[in-house]
Amino acid sequence: MAFLSLTNVRKVFPNAQTAAVEDFTLDVEKGEFVSFLGPSGCGKTTTLRMIAGFETPTAGAIVMDGKEISNERPNQRNIGMVFQSYALFPNMTVADNIGFGLKVKGAPKTDIKQRVTEMLALIKLEQLGGRYPYQLSGGQQQRVALARAIAIRPKLLLLDEPLSALDAKIRVSLRNEIRAIQRQLGITTIYVTHDQEEALSLSDRVVVMNHGVIEQVGQPFEIYNFPKTAFTASFVGTLNMHDATVLDAAAGEVRLAGASIAVPSAALGGHRAGDTVKVALRPELLYVHPTGAAVENTLTGVVENVAFLGAVARIHLAVGDTTILVDEFNNPQLSVPAIGSTLTTYFTPESCMVLG
Amino acid sequence: MARRVSWFAWFWYVLGALYFIIPLWGTFVFSLQKERGTFSLAAYQSAFADPKFAETFLYSNVMAVLTIIFSLLLVVPTAYWVHLRVPRMRPVVEFITLMPFVIPAIVLVFGLIKTFSRPLTILGVTVLPPLTNSSLSTDFLLVAGYVVLSLPYMYRAVDNGLRAMDVGTLTEAAQSLGAGWGTILWRIILPNLRSALLSGALLTFAIVVGELTIATFLGRPAFGPYLALIGNHKVYEPAALAIVSFGLTWLAMGIIDRVTRGQGGTTTGAH
Amino acid sequence: MATTVQNPPRRSRLTWTWLGLVPFFLFAILFIFLPSASLFIDSFRTLDGGFTFANIAGLFQPPIPESYWLSIRVSAMTAVGGGLLGFFMAYALTVGNLPRWLRPVTLTFAGVASNFAGVPLAFAFISTLGRTGFVTVILRDLFGWNIYGAGFNLYSFIGLSVTYMYFQFPLMLLIMIPAIEGLKRDWREAAENLGASTFQYWWRVGLPILMPSLLGTMLLLFGNAFGAYATAYALTGGTLNLITIQIGAQMRGDVLRNPNLGYAMALGMVVIMAVTILGYSWLQRISERWLK
Numbered sequence: 001m002a003f004l005s006l007t008n009v010r011k012v013f014p015n016a017q018t019a020a021v022e023d024f025t026l027d028v029e030k031g032e033f034v035s036f037l038g039p040s041g042c043g044k045t046t047t048l049r050m051i052a053g054f055e056t057p058t059a060g061a062i063v064m065d066g067k068e069i070s071n072e073r074p075n076q077r078n079i080g081m082v083f084q085s086y087a088l089f090p091n092m093t094v095a096d097n098i099g100f101g102l103k104v105k106g107a108p109k110t111d112i113k114q115r116v117t118e119m120l121a122l123i124k125l126e127q128l129g130g131r132y133p134y135q136l137s138g139g140q141q142q143r144v145a146l147a148r149a150i151a152i153r154p155k156l157l158l159l160d161e162p163l164s165a166l167d168a169k170i171r172v173s174l175r176n177e178i179r180a181i182q183r184q185l186g187i188t189t190i191y192v193t194h195d196q197e198e199a200l201s202l203s204d205r206v207v208v209m210n211h212g213v214i215e216q217v218g219q220p221f222e223i224y225n226f227p228k229t230a231f232t233a234s235f236v237g238t239l240n241m242h243d244a245t246v247l248d249a250a251a252g253e254v255r256l257a258g259a260s261i262a263v264p265s266a267a268l269g270g271h272r273a274g275d276t277v278k279v280a281l282r283p284e285l286l287y288v289h290p291t292g293a294a295v296e297n298t299l300t301g302v303v304e305n306v307a308f309l310g311a312v313a314r315i316h317l318a319v320g321d322t323t324i325l326v327d328e329f330n331n332p333q334l335s336v337p338a339i340g341s342t343l344t345t346y347f348t349p350e351s352c353m354v355l356g
Numbered sequence: 357m358a359r360r361v362s363w364f365a366w367f368w369y370v371l372g373a374l375y376f377i378i379p380l381w382g383t384f385v386f387s388l389q390k391e392r393g394t395f396s397l398a399a400y401q402s403a404f405a406d407p408k409f410a411e412t413f414l415y416s417n418v419m420a421v422l423t424i425i426f427s428l429l430l431v432v433p434t435a436y437w438v439h440l441r442v443p444r445m446r447p448v449v450e451f452i453t454l455m456p457f458v459i460p461a462i463v464l465v466f467g468l469i470k471t472f473s474r475p476l477t478i479l480g481v482t483v484l485p486p487l488t489n490s491s492l493s494t495d496f497l498l499v500a501g502y503v504v505l506s507l508p509y510m511y512r513a514v515d516n517g518l519r520a521m522d523v524g525t526l527t528e529a530a531q532s533l534g535a536g537w538g539t540i541l542w543r544i545i546l547p548n549l550r551s552a553l554l555s556g557a558l559l560t561f562a563i564v565v566g567e568l569t570i571a572t573f574l575g576r577p578a579f580g581p582y583l584a585l586i587g588n589h590k591v592y593e594p595a596a597l598a599i600v601s602f603g604l605t606w607l608a609m610g611i612i613d614r615v616t617r618g619q620g621g622t623t624t625g626a627h
Numbered sequence: 628m629a630t631t632v633q634n635p636p637r638r639s640r641l642t643w644t645w646l647g648l649v650p651f652f653l654f655a656i657l658f659i660f661l662p663s664a665s666l667f668i669d670s671f672r673t674l675d676g677g678f679t680f681a682n683i684a685g686l687f688q689p690p691i692p693e694s695y696w697l698s699i700r701v702s703a704m705t706a707v708g709g710g711l712l713g714f715f716m717a718y719a720l721t722v723g724n725l726p727r728w729l730r731p732v733t734l735t736f737a738g739v740a741s742n743f744a745g746v747p748l749a750f751a752f753i754s755t756l757g758r759t760g761f762v763t764v765i766l767r768d769l770f771g772w773n774i775y776g777a778g779f780n781l782y783s784f785i786g787l788s789v790t791y792m793y794f795q796f797p798l799m800l801l802i803m804i805p806a807i808e809g810l811k812r813d814w815r816e817a818a819e820n821l822g823a824s825t826f827q828y829w830w831r832v833g834l835p836i837l838m839p840s841l842l843g844t845m846l847l848l849f850g851n852a853f854g855a856y857a858t859a860y861a862l863t864g865g866t867l868n869l870i871t872i873q874i875g876a877q878m879r880g881d882v883l884r885n886p887n888l889g890y891a892m893a894l895g896m897v898v899i900m901a902v903t904i905l906g907y908s909w910l911q912r913i914s915e916r917w918l919k
């Protein structure tokens with residue numbers, strides 16, 4: 001039995017045309033770090049708020065630690081939550097904020113004090129216990145919010161886009177810190193984000209959502225390399241995705257951008273010659289030089305544009321009417337191709353994903 | 357936290373609502389009882405029939421209009437200038453406009469009388485004759501006092517209006533199209549400030565028309581002192597006049613409400 | 628002032644910029660500061676022009692301290708009473724989950740009531756709670772309860788307080804509604820999430836956050852009542868020994884036999900009002916910092 005399981009959870013807001021969350025089923029194991037990833041408005045926050053108890057599911061069950069909690073009040077659930085806006089109490093010091101949960105539970109003063117000291121050490125803000133929230137930077141405030149949520153030793157930790165208000169540098173260091181603390185405490189965590197890099201780098205598993213439904217659940221590696229749906233494939237990472245016509249399903253042959261391309265034949269199971277399929281290719285799996293693999297697919301076109309992104313140079317290659325993105329790793333010894341020059345790109349059949 | 361209707365909320369709401377309504381209702385019923393044993397509008401007729409009523413009411417209205425004009429002439433260019441050119445003077449100007457909260461009307465009129473009932477001299481040179489000698493100059497003093505009382509409301513209204521419309525950009529846009537200062541103020545700023553000006557003006561009106569303190573001590577035949585006088589001599593007419601003046605206040609506030617809807621303008625005063 | 632970026636500030640430009648504020652400052656000097664300053668100066672003068680503290684000392688001679696004290700009591704009473712009623716009503720209208728349509732109606736009413744003061748207000752209460760007032764008569768004839776026999780008197784401390792409350796609590800209501808709405812939903816949910824009950828949330832988070840604006844607004848109400856003259860004069864005809872009534876009497880005729888003592892009285896009022904407003908703006912700043 002999973003530690004937290006949501007079964008066919010559905011949420012329709014009053015007066016809403018469509019469901020905000022639909023048929024949501026997910027098991028989360030104890031100690032697991034799970035991210036909800038999806039575009040704005042896809043129902044991530046709504047799902048999180050149902051788990052926390054701020055919204056009541058229209059249908060379905062939420063079971064935590066073997067107990068159905070759908071009808072428990074939020075203040076009885078013992079779930080810690082970190083809000084996007086931090087939601088620190090402005091009238092209390094950092095220490096009082098962190099100790100708030102224990103205080104309302106009636107814990108003895110000495111216990112509270114000890115726990116607060118522990119938490120301050122955990123978030124490395126030992127010196128700032130006496131400050132007020134408005135005297136802290138955004139990153140510090142977010143750490144206090146985290147400490148406040150875990151001070152009550154919650155069974156589950158929920159974070160709703162905790163880093164979205166911070167600037168890029170702090171976001172990276174803070175997310176690693178959050179993950180380290182989570183590992184150290186072994187606390188089961190659900191992390192909401194619309195930043196795919198954040199989701200992929202932090203999570204044990206990622207839940208990709210769209211329009212209120214789960215598109216795919218899987219480990220970051222799986223989600224990125226073996227997306228099950230076109231949405232997942234295009235939402236996570238950069239992608240070339242183009243229509244192709246099946247030439248020979250058994251041989252794994254399709255026509256893409258005017259060229260005959262080999263794809264894994266298993267991926268064409270159920271298709272017949274003449275069918276249209278979507279072929280997706282990660283730009284970093286396209287090469288400017290031959291890779292030496294047994295069967296090489298090639299596409300030749302004209303360089304339209306080259307965007308230098310730092311670690312890679314992204315080449316926009318016009319093959320007929322189709323623009324193909326090719327990522328070439330940065331190498332100061334090589335010069336990037338000139339715009340207008342002709343270029344051939346190579347890729348293996350295995351790097352082609354066939355979707356729907 | 358379950359959102360349910362609580363007896364606690366209802367209790368306080370009803371208590372407050374009764375506090376609002378009972379005196380009004382009581383006054384209204386009372387005002388209808390001038391003729392024994394029956395309800396009639398006799399108190400209203402008798403109140404309106406007094407020629408002093410029309411006289412003082414007219415006088416106060418004229419003073420109110422003059423106050424509004426002077427107040428606007430003083431506040432609008434000042435607020436505009438502060439916004440545009442001397443934003444660092446804003447705290448000082450704001451502080452001055454809030455002075456009526458520190459200097460109540462009774463103290464203000466005390467000071468005005470003391471200062472302007474004798475010639476105003478600076479370093480031995482007389483710059484102003486006594487203002488309390490003729491009724492015209494006393495009226496001027498009265499209006500000046502009222503302008504002071506109106507400053508917090510007028511300035512706040514105009515300031516809010518200017519804040520809402522991004523004066524700087526509008527002015528620069530107008531200037532780049534070749535408009536002069538007069539045109540900018542008259543054709544750009546004022547039309548955009550219409551609702552702010554109207555609410556400031558109406559609030560001033562509500563404060564000034566029944567004002568007692570300054571008018572009494574300057575000895576002017578205004579509506580406030582007349583009302584106080586009526587209160588000493590009549591029984592039902594004051595109730596009728598209270599209802600009428602409540603109606604007028606309501607009208608002024610209702611219009612303000614309408615023109616400033618959704619702009620977060622406040623309509624509160626001090627007394 | 629170099630608020631215009633393109634032009635380097637030249638001297639002529641500088642003067643012109645300042646000139647725009649001259650009418651306003653001239654007005655303020657003539658009709659606010661000169662009158663106040665002259666009261667202030669003469670408060671420290673003897674009748675023949677010498678410097679003295681005697682007038683200030685005179686403020687502590689009967690009956691002047693009694694006047695200040697009565698004014699302070701009325702103002703404090705109506706600030707606290709009106710403040711509480713206004714606050715709870717604002718609470719009811721915001722988080723009390725009352726029917727929605729009540730709100731605009733009540734707000735308009737409050738806007739009118741908070742501006743309905745002076746002589747007409749006094750008349751309204753005389754018609755309602757005076758000796759032959761509507762409510763007085765109903766209570767006496769229908770319920771057999773003679774409130775005047777029971778110690779109530781409209782023309783006294785309690786009556787004046789009840790009357791002042793009519794404009795005090797709507798003012799509180801109007802200011803507290805946006806303040807209560809400034810409480811973020813996230814604060815409530817965070818508290819709840821940490822295990823707090825509704826009561827614990829209000830007691831430890833909601834109320835403390837509102838406290839500066841609550842106290843500040845009460846100070847504003849205090850000043851509002853403290854400077855009031857017209858309502859008290861029209862209600863009691865000058866028989867209630869408020870400080871404003873005292874100053875009025877002094878202006879009508881030299882009842883203190885020393886005009887400079889009268890000026891000192893006015894100065895005392897201004898000092899109390901100034902302290903009140905300072906307290907108000909201090910609390911306001913805290914509140915803004917928290918609710919920003």
Ligand SMILES: Nc1ncnc2c1ncn2[C@@H]1O[C@H](COP(=O)(O)OP(=O)(O)OP(=O)(O)O)[C@@H](O)[C@H]1O
Pocket residue numbers: 013014016020038039040041042043044045046047194
């Ligand atoms: N209280 C509410 N009442 C009605 N509709 C709501 C409410 N809260 C959310 N919704 C709707 O439910 C859908 C999902 O919203 P939700 O806040 O869960 O999205 P999200 O995935 O968290 O998006 P974001 O990344 O922008 O935070 C949206 O279409 C939203 O408009």
Ligand SMILES: [Mg+2]
Pocket residue numbers: 044045046160
């Ligand atoms: Mg969200």
